[in-house]
Amino acid sequence: MLDLKFVRKNPALVKADLIKRGDLTKVKWVDDLLEYDKNWRKLTLETNKLREMRNKITAEIARLKKENKDVTEKTKEAKEIPLKIKRLEQKVQDYRKTINHILLNLPNLMHESVPVGKDENDNVEIRRWGEIPKFDFKPKDHIDLALNLDLVDLERAARVAGARFYYLKGELVQLNYAIIKFALDFITRKEFALFQPPYMLKRKPLEGAVALSDFEDTIYKIEGEDLYMLATSEHALLALHMDETLDGKNLPLRYSGVSPCFRKEAGTHGRDTKGIFRVHQFEKVEQFVFCKPEDSWKGHEELITNAEEISQKLGLPYRIVNVCSGDLGTVAAKKYDLETWLPGQGKYREAASCSNCTSYQAIRSNIRYRDKSGEPSKFVHTINSTLVATERVLISVLENYQQRDGSILVPPVLVPYTGVEKIGQK
RNA sequence: GCCGGGGUAGCCAAGCCAGGUAAGGCGCCGGAUUUGAGAUCCGGUGGCCCUUUGGGCCUCAAGGGUUCGAAUCCCUUCCCCGGCGCCA
Known part of the structure; x- marks a missing residue:
């Protein structure tokens, strides 16, 4: 706030x-x-x-x-x-x-570079990377690809858990964990400290991280207890230093969290209902930084660069958009979305999101820093970004690496992790 | 889940039984001293408010109660440690 x-x-x-x-x-x-x-x-x-x-x-x-x-x-x-x-x-x-x-x-104050606009259509593309792949056959979407190779079971998931749930199967499970491990190795080399956080949080720490409307719209509550299912490890990483005064000489603190994410996806009926694009649970490797106010804009660029590097290594074409004022959300002062190209849909779709929350979360969570003993404390800035949201990346890999025979090539950087070069070869 | 012991400032702690100005130590910051460092000495070291060279209020895990007055007594909740139980 x-x-x-x-x-x-x-x-x-x-x-x-x-x-x-x-x-x-x-x-x-x-x-x-x-x-x-x-x-x-x-x-x-x-x-x-x-x-x-x-x-x-x-x-x-x-x-x-x-x-x-x-x-x-x-x-x-x-x-x-x-x-x-x-x-x-x-x-x-x-x-x-x-x-x-x-x-x-009240929402956060925006950075001057945020484009004024009404909704996602007014987001401004600022750069693209990668060649959009050309197929000499009609590319399938991830649902057809995965179903044909028996890599997901959506019908039974719907029966036992409801819409927007899924069973991942076989080699897709392997691919999922390969991507997670790949991302963890990557971010460790960047000297981020790894965290596997609690998957539930109490209300107070959560209020420090999210808009109040999120409690109704996106966050699952455990009945009869003061506990909420984690919507992103961002929230748990922020909460790590709730009510603390950090030592200025330890900043910036670079953290990376890996966890499942649970989201209600209220108000999205009719959009992306099929497949595993918009689901109630997925896995994510997150970047989270506590820093001094004067360092947060540089940090914001670093985090989106890290997310881009992952997409580049995976060979997934993407573009970066500067999210406009009407689509920005309550807590961010500025947000980049990384959208990867999905041949099955013929368009770029959101795969990662990188926000500078300036002091907004820090004030709500009462997280300060002090450079010198005796000086007054100041609020830190917090920055967060997806490194990989695995289900979105799975979709992108399936669609971009599909072959005429319906099989999927494994991106070369993942082969050491999967142990196979191709999925679905008879 | 049950029984017992705890939670005091950045850290370690005394005070609690028996209510009356939150001891002391460490760390850190500033100053004095010193050629420099160390040692020593002095001061500072959370939050909020106001008419801001100053003054006041709050803060002993959190919330309530008793009292002129609560770290201290009573109630509720949270968390930590030990033992028992359960358990991948």
Whole structure:
């Protein structure tokens, strides 16, 4: 979320950003926020004055008792204060809750390079890599390819778990783990520290990472417990340093998480319903960086470069788009999507996503750093990016490496991991 | 899941039984001293608010209660350690 002190000083800036996002209803919230903040500060001061008075009388009583003097008079005087404090405190808390609620629902400030636009159609392509493969036959989509080779079972998955679930089978399971291991080796060489995080998180750490609407739209809740299924290891890696003040000389902290990801995919009915493109669970290797504010934009470029390098090594053509203001999401200040070419669909589709969240997650999660002892702490910046989301990569490999006979060549860099050069050879 | 012991500042800890200004040590930062380093000495070392060379409030795992006053007493929850149980 935004820093209250920042909004206090720069309300016009915050409003202008909301207009750029096309989020006009929230513009008025900024004025409301300032009003609540004013009242909150006024009552906080009053409460503190009362506390001061109480503390003084209390100390007086302690002193008199030590001298064995009568305290009934003072005690009577003191008895009246706590009730007043309690009443005021309640109001202070109410204001604070309202303020926090507004802050939690205001989106991040965007970087100036974010294109203004309404939806994904306004995203701006900034570069392409790779030759779009030419086939001397009509390329199949990943569903036909996988079903023909008996590499997935979607019907039985639907019967036992529902739509958007799948059984991966045989060599596709091997390929899946080959990609994960390949990615882990890659990111280890880049000196990222590996983490396999908890696959469930409590509400509080999650609130530090995501927009509140995500709790309804994307995140699965465990019934009867304060636990939520992990939607991405990004959330668990952020939570790792919740409420901590990091030592500035250890920054940046470069982490990589590997985990399954569980998502409700609410509101996507009718889109990408077939196959394993949009599913309720998948595996992902993630990059996550805690850094100083002045380093986050450079870091953002580094993470997308890493994701691109993986696609290049796998030989998968892709393009990078700069996601526009209307499609950006609440927490990111800027986001690149990496879209790989899918011959079966004849278009580029999202395979990875790289966001600079600036201080937005750090403030929500209360993660600071300090350069020198005695200096005031500052909020860190956080950056996250997919390295590989395995199911999306599986689709891309299947479609780009398909052969006329329906078999699939294994990308050369994966052969050491799969032990075979071709999938589905009779 | 049951029984027992715990959670105090960046870290280690005293205080809790018996309510009355959060000891002490380490680390770190700054200063003094020194040719330099070390040793020594002095000061600092979380968050918030205000009329900001200053002042005040909050902070002893979290939340509530009792009290003029709670780290200390009572209740609830979370987490850690040990033992038992269960277990891939």
